Amino acid sequence: MRTFGNGRAALVADAITAEKLGWGPRRRSRPEPEILLRPRDGDPRCEPWMAPDWHDPSKGLESVRRKSRRRHWSYLPNAPGVLRYLEKLAEPPGNGKGWCVAVAGLGRVGGVAATALATTPSRASGIRELLISDVDAANQERWLLELGSIATWRGEDVLPRVVPTTLSQGFDRCDVFLFAASDSVPPVGTRGDVRGVQFGPNRTILRALLDQARAATYTGLFLIVSDPVERLAQAAFHDSNQDASGAFTGDGLAPERIAGLGLGVMWGRALACARREGWDQTVARFGGLYGPHGAEVVAFDDIRKPDTARSDSLSAAAREGNLRIRDLGHLPYVGPGVSSVGLTLPPLLAGKEVLASVLIDGIYFGAPARLDWGMYPTARPMAPKVWKTLLDLHGRLQAQACALDLIWHRG
Ligand SMILES: NC(=O)c1ccc[n+]([C@@H]2O[C@H](COP(=O)([O-])OP(=O)(O)OC[C@H]3O[C@@H](n4cnc5c(N)ncnc54)[C@H](O)[C@@H]3O)[C@@H](O)[C@H]2O)c1
Known part of the structure; x- marks a missing residue:
């Protein structure tokens, strides 16, 4: 078996990609590589370019219910950008000093998210530095002062260092970029889809950031918090690759x-x-949530044996929670900033399972997922009824993405 590359990762039996990378045959004096990657056939327009052994991209949506049987990491040699990422993967992992996270957009959601991250000790979150930026200079300065005055009395724990940045500089330094900016959130009293209407204007903001990311040859994580979450994630992939x-x-x-x-x-x-109804123990242990951060999200009380009435109540609560707060005259942002980011990012960075929208068969689809170089869905056994619901939902969302021209046509 010929392996190429002398870093942490090495390629198996792919002299062509190795030559493009300038990776010679692995020297005998080098220890065994931590990661051995084999080339895989696949379509870089709708599959992860690199995947760990526990995820098989060719299985599409099946990967939410069945574990991969692959025994090695794989990559798509036909995606030109994969070279940059292979180089990154082969570098020694981190400097042991923790992650640098950039938050772009310090509005209600971004501000609360940054607060949650800034108050979590680096020891617990793995985050050493928070770079903050907003197009509104006064707002950025305000958040620098707010977050800069977070401290404990003679505490032993080190909190992340908060540093202001410009959007372009952020990409030069950060490992993780959080997009929480918005052109304008529909005000209280607005009826209809308050997320979908933000797509056009937020995509415009995002495009400018993608240009900055390209200029910096950014290879870090790019996480979307702004609405509509999955469509913007799709647009980030689409617009940076066409x-x-x-x-x-x-x-x-x-x-x-x-x-x-x-x-x-x-x-x-x-x-x-579930807590109000007294079902929370079962739901917390066996429940599930899939689909978009939007009106089509589906929740189950127990994905192995779902109860239809209970699952419908949970889905309705997930779908309508924002409207209940809006009906009281306020925009929801504390739950979003804390749950979607503050309590999700630290376990995500630690490689634990979280809920996130990740690429599954061409579209970003919310599911339990895990970071292992990239973000991939984690599998769990589910009742046929749950599987059927997910299959239908995934198909509908794929059609929507297609109608919005967010998918390259295959063939
Ligand atoms: N993911 C979730 O769980 C979740 C939940 C609720 C809301 N949201 C969404 O999060 C987004 C932000 O909501 P919000 O209430 O904080 O909005 P907001 O209006 O309070 O804040 C938006 C911020 O973005 C900044 N901004 C605008 N253009 C920018 C640019 N080019 N670069 C950097 N910053 C820029 C603005 O100055 C403002 O500070 C919205 O799209 C909202 O719908 C997400």
């Missing part, structure tokens, strides 16, 4: 390094309903 004629280039952000963070608060709302 040329002026609309053709796929495959030299932008890798799809597995993009994810949406919006299901945390949906799960919080479903669990609050």
Whole structure:
């Protein structure tokens, strides 16, 4: 078996990609590589470019219910951008000093998210530095002062260092980029889809950031918090990987390094309903939540043996929780900032399972997921009824993404 590369990762039996990378045959004096990658056939327009052994991208949505039988990491040699990511993967892991996280957009949600992260000791979150930025300079300064005055009396715990940054500089330094900016959130009293209407304006903001990411040859994680979460995640992948004629280039952000963070608060709302009804022990242990941060999200009280009435109540609570707060005359942002980001990012960075929207068969779909280089869905056994619901939902969301021209046509 010929292996190439002398870093942490090495390629198996792919002399062509190794040559493009300038990786020679692995020297005998080197220890065994931590990660051995084999080339895989696949479509870089709808699959992760690199995947660990426990995730098989060719299985599509099946990967939410069945574990991979692959025994090695895989990559798509036909995605030009994969070279940059292979180089990154082969570097020694971190400097042991923790993650640098950039938060772009310090509004209600971004501000609360930054507060939650700034108050979590670095020891617990793994985050050493928080870079904050907002297009409104006064607002950025205000948050620098607010977050800078968070401290404990002679505490032993070190909190993340909060540093102001410009959007372009952020990409040069951060490992994780959180997109929480918004052009305008529909005010209280607005009827209809308050998330979907933000797509056009927020995509415009996002595009400018994707240009900055490209200029910095950014290879970190790109996490979307703004609405509509999954569509913006899809747009981040799509817009960073197409040329002026609309053709796929495959030299932008890798799809597995993009994810949406919006299901945390949906799960919080479903669990609050379960607590009111006295079902919370079962739901917390066996329940599930899938789909978008939006009106089509589906919750189950027990994914092995779902009770229809209970699951419907949980789904309704997850879907309508934002409207209940809006009906009281306020915009929801504390639950979102804390649950979707503050309580999700630290376990995510630690490689634990969280709820996130990750690329599954061409679209970003919310599911239990885990970071292992990129973000991938984790599998769990589920009742046929749950599987059927997910299959239908995934199909509908795929059709919607197609109608919005967010998917490259195959073939
Ligand atoms: N993921 C979730 O769980 C969740 C839940 C609720 C709301 N949201 C969404 O989060 C987004 C933010 O909501 P909000 O209530 O904080 O909005 P907000 O209006 O309070 O804040 C938006 C912030 O973005 C900043 N901004 C605008 N353009 C920018 C740019 N180009 N670069 C950097 N910053 C820029 C604004 O100055 C403002 O501070 C919305 O899309 C909202 O719908 C997400």
